[in-house]
Amino acid sequence: MNEKKGKSKFDYEIEEFHNAFHNMKDKKIALYGTGRMTATLVAGVGDYQIIGLCDRDESLIGKEVYGKPVLSRKQAEEQADLLVINTDATYWNAIYKRIQDWNIPIYFRNGVRAFLEVKEDKENPYWQKSLNELKSVVQSYEVISFDIVDTLLIRKVMSPFDVFRIVELRLQSQYGEIDFCGVRKRATSMLEQPTYDEIYAKISETSGWDLETVETAKRLEQEIEKSLLVARNDVAGLCNEIMQEKEVYFVSDMYFTKETLWELLTINGINAKREQIIVSCELRKDKKSGELWQWYKDDVVKERRALHIGDNLKSDVDMPRKYGIESYYVMSVNEMLEHSSIKDIVPNIVSVQSSLAMGMVCAKVFNSPFALNASFGKLVFHDNREAGYVLLGNLVYNFMLWLINNAKADGVEQLLFVAREGYLLVPQYQHMRKLLEDTNAPKGIYLEISRRAIWGASIENIEDVYEIATFPYGGTCKEFLKDRFGVAAEDEDLDNKRMAEVQSDPKQLRAFVEKYADVILSALLTEKTNYKTYTDGMNLGERIGVVDSLWYGSTQYYLSKFLKQKVHGYYFTACLDESNRYIYQNDMKGCFQRKEDLSGKECSVFRNSKFMEAFFTAPNGMLICINSDGTPKHSEPMSNQLNYSVRLDMQEGILEFFFDMVKLQNRLGLMERLNDELFSDELFDVLMNNGFEPTEEMKKGFYFDNKILNDRESRIWE
Template sequence: MKSQGCRQGRKMEKRNNYQNTEEKTFRNNFGKFKDKKIVLYGIGRFTATLLPCVTDFKIIGLMDRDNANIGKKIYGVPVLGKEEVREKADLIIINTSSNYWKIIYARIADLGIPVYYLNGQLACMKDDEQTYTENPYWEKTYDKLKNEIDNYEVVSFDIFDTLIMRKIYMPQDLYKIVDMRVKKALGDHINYYEMRMEAEFGNSKKEQLLDDIYCSMNKTWKFSENVLQQIMEIEIETEKRFLIPRKDMLHLYNEIGKNKEVHLISDMYLPEKIIRDILMENGVSTVPSIFISGEEKANKKDGTLWKKYAETVVCGRTAIHIGDNYRSDVELPEKYGIHGAYIMNGSEMLKNSSLGGMIPKIEDLDESLFMGMIIAEIFNSPFALAESKGKVVFQDFEKMGYCIWGGIIYSFLTWLLEEAKKRTIERFLFFARDGYFLEKDYHYMIELLGQGQYPETCYLAISRRLILITSYEENEGLDRIASHVYNGKFAEYMEDRFNIVIPSDAEHYSEEINLPEDYEKVKLWFMAYENDILNEIRKEKENYLKYVQNFGINEKDAIVDLWFYGNNQYYLSKTIHKPLMGFYFAYNKSEENICQKTNTMISCFQDEDDLLAERVGLYKLSLWVESFLTAPYGMIKAVDENGNFICCKNGMNQILFDVRERMNEGVCRFMKEYIYLMGGTRGSLNEKFADTFFGQLAEGHMELSKDLQKVFYFDNSIVRRREMGIFE
């Protein structure tokens, strides 16, 4: 009797990309454990692909979250329960997509034996820097602050970052936007940014109004009054463009103003009239007296403005001031008998939240704008993190789309435009189904950008099954198509793989199969239908070739896909007998990937030395990415003679497609606001920065609420019909 390893060796002579790369990675990460008794957690595609390649390892069993599988043999290896694993195994390797690693480890951490993630990292329950949860500020709520205010006769509010906020992280970066708009309107010779910064921060005078600043600037500029006025108007309009209300604080202000004497106090260079206009435009019901440092010639920072306010307004009554600067708005007014109530501004909330690690990464204007938009969205309320104790948790699909996906899709699409320009690409071929939203968003973006020459697009039907069938050659036999991974009933396999419906009374109809492990016996079963299978393949191939030829694909085209090996690009190029260029989120850059040897592949979010995209935040959550970037119909099995899609039955991702549309509405809102705030230009949001922010989700620094988690499913109809919740 020959060993299992010999049998598998014969069966798997034709090795695929998955096997080549994943075997090499597994051996690199776990070669030192070859003599240890190993249990693999996971019974899906990863394990089906890996097991035939590592017969020299001591794989003693598998684990699965479904206890009903305990005692069964899958791929010839027994599924073990926790107690048996505890007794027999030296270590466990979580052999799944990284989406599930932390969830799985939480299930088995109590076994008391080493557990490793597939990347070789030892799993542990260490909570990443969660000291932010201990901040006493998170105890502050809207109701508590309102009750505190009720105890005082006179109330004052800070304005900027308290009642209203800017959609930019560093306030000085606003001047860079103004500089761009000034140059566009009046010429490149005007170096607004440097002179504006020097005039505001280089002047020894602490209390200046905008007119004072511009007079100081013009000592160097020597511009006409008309030009100076135009520049000032651009600055004011840009300032207004970036300002939004902090809704909870504005509501509190308007409510308090009905029954209390309320004042506004600000260290600001804008004159009172403009500030009044800004406040009214942002929803302030009434604007009482305003104490502005530039007009009062006193400021909060050294206490002179507080002294003046205490002597002229408070006059010994009980008073409270609400503001975002702990020294200027809390400590200093206390010296003059005014109680200070501190609320965090958006930037401080970022710093003290679970996302605080992003701050050192904010380096340029586009990153400052991106984070300013995110801060304005999730930290608009100073009480937003009270319930979660500093953890960013998304409760709304549209907001999640705006924050998590907006930067990813926008930076990817603008990257595509840059790559197309460099490589003279005239048309993007967005692959189905991943390209469904991407193509729509691309057209929305170029509509926002306005005039210009942009590559055209088309949406190309493709899937792993479709390309497997279409690349079939008459002389090769059925092994390559038939032996591809599958888990389910034989009848389901025949329909899903070959579009052949067998009679319900057929032999083996309901028998469970696991491919490629069971291929030898399954091959005997399906050969009874060989003629029907071959006729169906020929028909589907003929229809698809006709469909593809209608597009006239040439060297000026480039495909757009997510990841990872580029098999669809590879087989499409073989089908049309032309090399293709492909743009990806990320792809396998290793030498084992045969797809890149005959085609050009270019990645957006991946460093050159990150061959397997291990540092790409998106790829760490690849299943969730695919669960969002899908289409309102199931996997495309084939196209008919008229080019119409023939699809699998809709799964849960399609049944719940409305939530994906709401997420994409958030993406579109992000793109619209980004371009608007950049003055109608697309900017240059760094795609690696956008991915780093996205990666905060994979690192546990952001979360989706339980309700949001429930709507995302993993489906892979070519492999099995069973769907799994991404966050189960």
């Protein structure tokens, strides 16, 4: 086994830390990061007061890693004098974005006070690169080499460490509480340039696990890597092309041997041969130090012209040039995200589910390392289906999981998806139910309903009329009577008077209602009868819930009143504070709001409610009432309905995301579905905050309208 000996890169890391922090030995230091670099440092700086570690994975808080406690933010702020971000420099900016508001001095591991790197993305010279340029460049060289992971292949997670977290979840489901991540980190830190077999031999030696557990972990890690890796089609295609005419090698700093790497390349469509693969763990030399490049130059390239293509600016770009090998930089998926219009999401990628979701999104939109170049970093969708996948796929996926789990916990047997939001939500729900093979999930039913229709159906007396009349309306009094109650009044003065003026004075509104109460009650009697016939025909049981987008729950309240039974309510976001009079009669839950956000206004779904309501609509106008023959009577279609096809295209992308996520979690063996509602809302927020360029169909197809208030429309995107 390749035990550490002599002066290694680990010794240099310890020296670098000492040079940076030698004047702070009297300070209490917390280290951010629980990876290999921290394992090295903790073991090598005993003369420093390292009081604990911090990590993005909150499940580690309270545990010991490398003999040090993992601290919460509060503990670090109270107990430490400073916090050192002790990771590879490529992660510094993302980590500092995540923790910049901590009340403690924060440093990078080189001793520099932490700061946010401002990336002027539009001026980035990388945007001038292209696949055609790369194809042209390779023609000038006799020998071509490629980095493997992040250049030819990408993982559908945002950090290699997330592979270990998934392995840990699998092991815990089989063996109970087990600290795979910590054990694997410790084993790797004891070795230099180890192979996969050597890492697991060290795990067997140091973990105290039985042979079955070690072998299971070893098998799972390799299986999970295979499940997560996909080809970067542009680079992989170029690689296969030039292998027909040039000498090509694959050069990797990796613990997998060439046999495993050959298998990973082959199953992803790259026609490599074993003898073309050069890997650090077999040579005991790595790219980062330059030792591997020295060997490659002397033993392989010799006097020929050689080009290396890779994503790491040090290992793949600077180092080969030091040894006479030209290099060509292609951005990794992570770098593309960091330089894109949605870079602000990076600090929020913490949970395994958030990493999987972003991994899937990035594998789609950043698969090509040149995907952002024409738009100078701005995310541009190829079509409406891709827009649905990226913009709404993860959001609705998390909502559906949350909905199923909560409805089952509440004992709900039927879920009524209210019109018009439910027109798209019902097929989404049915698709999810089918993918999960969950026969215990409540039955999903589309319910023809609107505030206008259920108000009319639930009115029983003049006080009910008055209550409905208090809801704001922006048109004339004549329009109000027609739109809200279906009454065609002939009074000429009603044409000239604004209903808002009447509603502003309770006495005037009371007089108005009393004047028209009889004709309103008479007109609504038929509507009430017809709606009862309609709902009776649905064979509704006693355990029902309604699914609506947002926010007060008035439709739920009036439906409950009409049906004379309790109705559970499930919303994207809901107003649960005392200002909402309906919470006293309704059982309401909101998916995307934090526990402390009772108003439901702090989530992105609420801030972007105009778009949500414009998307989640039906191809028909608002329901006015149910006709005597049981058919729905709708208002005239508006611009959202006339441009409905863009929603159907986006719907295909949403359903594709469902399929991909469930399939991926199945392949990973994660049968207890992962979800992260807060992250999905945060991603939606970053996207909606000028994070993408809408397609032309999206610009033309989404309008805010509200027939309850008035007939006016306004475009979501100008």
